[in-house]
Amino acid sequence: MLVPVQLGLRQAVIDRRPETVAALAAQFTRERRLLLPGLLGPDLLATIWRRLEDATFVTRVATRVHPPAIDQKLVDPVLLGSLHFLLNDAAVVEFVRRVSAQEVTGFVGAVYRLEPGGGHRDSWHSDLDGNRRAGLTVNLSRQPFAGGELQLRARGAADDVLWTVANTGPGDGLLFPIGDDVEHCIRPIEGSHPKTALAGWFCLDPDLKL
Numbered sequence: 001m002l003v004p005v006q007l008g009l010r011q012a013v014i015d016r017r018p019e020t021v022a023a024l025a026a027q028f029t030r031e032r033r034l035l036l037p038g039l040l041g042p043d044l045l046a047t048i049w050r051r052l053e054d055a056t057f058v059t060r061v062a063t064r065v066h067p068p069a070i071d072q073k074l075v076d077p078v079l080l081g082s083l084h085f086l087l088n089d090a091a092v093v094e095f096v097r098r099v100s101a102q103e104v105t106g107f108v109g110a111v112y113r114l115e116p117g118g119g120h121r122d123s124w125h126s127d128l129d130g131n132r133r134a135g136l137t138v139n140l141s142r143q144p145f146a147g148g149e150l151q152l153r154a155r156g157a158a159d160d161v162l163w164t165v166a167n168t169g170p171g172d173g174l175l176f177p178i179g180d181d182v183e184h185c186i187r188p189i190e191g192s193h194p195k196t197a198l199a200g201w202f203c204l205d206p207d208l209k210l
Helices: 018-031 042-053 077-087 090-100
Strands: 005-007 012-014 034-036 056-062 069-075 106-114 132-139 150-154 161-165 173-177 182-186 195-203
Touching: 005 090, 012 090, 018 034, 018 090, 042 077, 069 077, 077 090, 077 106, 090 106, 090 132, 090 173, 090 195, 150 173
Parallel strands: none
Antiparallel strands: 005 012, 034 173, 056 069, 069 106, 106 195, 132 173, 132 195, 150 161, 150 182
16 A cells, blocks of 8 residues: 555655656546545554543534534644644645645644534535645544544535545545535544544645634
């Protein structure tokens, strides 16, 4: 299995060969998504899991969508800072820029959790704000979860779902487009185990507050 990008505790390992990047860029354009298996290396993922064992999550309500989306947001500046540091590595940003064909300069995001039976939900939304250009979700769940798939559809077209991806591999990432022609939504969580994931955006300016 091709692992084009892998983040470790000390450095990022990236396949920068032009033919590899060109093939991934073509796949992203064609499929409107790019799975990044093993984006988080084993040592890094184990460290994150240990940190999450006693982590604090608080209820988050997103009122910009209707009905409002509800989940739990991680409160851990140290872990979030580390994840932002790794994903803002210049080589990682350059990889995303070339694959997505967007002039992104950095990443910003958060860690969320969906609990079965917790009343958590999402609504269709585009995340379009003039700054966000590519979305990224990374599976941080330690145990297999059911449901919680990410879906992408043509904007406003209820019957035109372009893809549904579970992304259940530990440490796997999923890159997808942000644009005025598409919107996305997370399906309800099922089963008995929660879904924990990093979600965010590669932006024109990650420091811009909109």
